[in-house]
Each structure stands twice: as structure tokens, then as C-alpha cells.
Amino acid sequence: MNKxxxxxxxxxxxxxxxxxxxxxxxxxxxxxxxxxxxxxISSHYGLIYGNQKTDKGISYxxxxxxxxxxxxxxxxxxxxxxxxxIETLSEEPxxxxxxxxxxxxxxxxxxxxxxxxxxxxxxxxxxxxxSYNEEMIAKSDSVFWSVKGQSxxxxxxxxxxxxxxxxxxxxxxxxxxx
Numbered sequence: 187m188n189k190x191x192x193x194x195x196x197x198x199x200x201x202x203x204x205x206x207x208x209x210x211x212x213x214x215x216x217x218x219x220x221x222x223x224x225x226x227i228s229s230h231y232g233l234i235y236g237n238q239k240t241d242k243g244i245s246y247x248x249x250x251x252x253x254x255x256x257x258x259x260x261x262x263x264x265x266x267x268x269x270x271x272i273e274t275l276s277e278e279p280x281x282x283x284x285x286x287x288x289x290x291x292x293x294x295x296x297x298x299x300x301x302x303x304x305x306x307x308x309x310x311x312x313x314x315x316x317s318y319n320e321e322m323i324a325k326s327d328s329v330f331w332s333v334k335g336q337s338x339x340x341x342x343x344x345x346x347x348x349x350x351x352x353x354x355x356x357x358x359x360x361x362x363x364x
Contacts, residue, residue, distance in 0.1 A: 196261050197349075198224075199224050200264070200281060201246075201248075201271060202234060202274040203270060204236070205236055205270075205271040206268040206299065213266065213342060215339070216338065225249035227249065228248040228251060229252050229274070229280065230251060233246065257293055260293075262296070262348075265285075267298045276307045282304075282307070292328050293328060294349045301331075302333075313326065313331050322336060330345045
């Protein structure tokens, strides 16, 4: 697959204040290496911060808001860890709607560290038997979980293979995701 085709891959990164900035930066580098496009989606326009309590780190501009985002707009979804941001997302109905749409349409999702708690919040138990201390990565269908948030570049490479393969499957099925 050439760079032109890879650049057409649209990656949604669902984020709120309090996200794990180190995980985000690692994934951004991996996404850039694949010449893909990522967009930050959040419950509000403006800026989001990795750790607003310490005022350390960088602020990031939100590209799209959750209430106006559809799964069909993207090829995959990534949710990094960070206890504060996961807690906020778990209470955001549009975040839950979007995750369910990705799951329903069997579109690739990468959860990093605490991000998998969102699956529990919607009643998806696919990773409930996975021990947080023993595994590095868990995979079920097109859903990936980087259990400890380590080796993200390698895990993203495997995830991105599914994203590239999924585009062909999605065209064949002509699925519609809300």
C-alpha cells in the first residue's frame, strides 16, 4: 500500500482533560510514521490538557466535538489512558454512543491502559478475564487493548494492519455507523 492510500486513513482520538500525554505523544508519532491523519474529538471545542492540575505539558486543540461525530467519519478509534479523562468519557453519552457504533460496525478500536474501563461501562465484557498484570496486549475481533500502555508503537503497528484491512471489508459490506 502506498503513502497516498495510507494518508486517507482517518483516526479518531477520543480525549478529555486528564488524558495520559505520554501515551498520546507515542501514538501521534506512530500515526505520523504511517502517514495517516488523526483528529482529536472531545465533548467540547477549545483546548484539552494532559494534566491540568500541574500545568505541565502541552495543550491540544480539539478538531471535532463528540455530539457531531459519527463512526462512519473515521476508519478507527483510539482512546488513551488517564483516569480523569476516562471518568469524564464514561459520563458522556455521545462518547458511549460513538464507542457502541464502532463496536456494532466491527470497526477497529484501540484502548490504552485505563481506556478499557469504557467497555465495562457499556456492558462489554470481552476483556474482563484478562489480567491487568500478566498481559501486554489483548485483542478480540477488531478491538485492541494495550493493557499497560507499553510498547505502543509495536501495538499500533498491529492495530494499523487491522485498520487497513478493515477498510476493504467495510467497502464490501457498505455498513453505516452512527
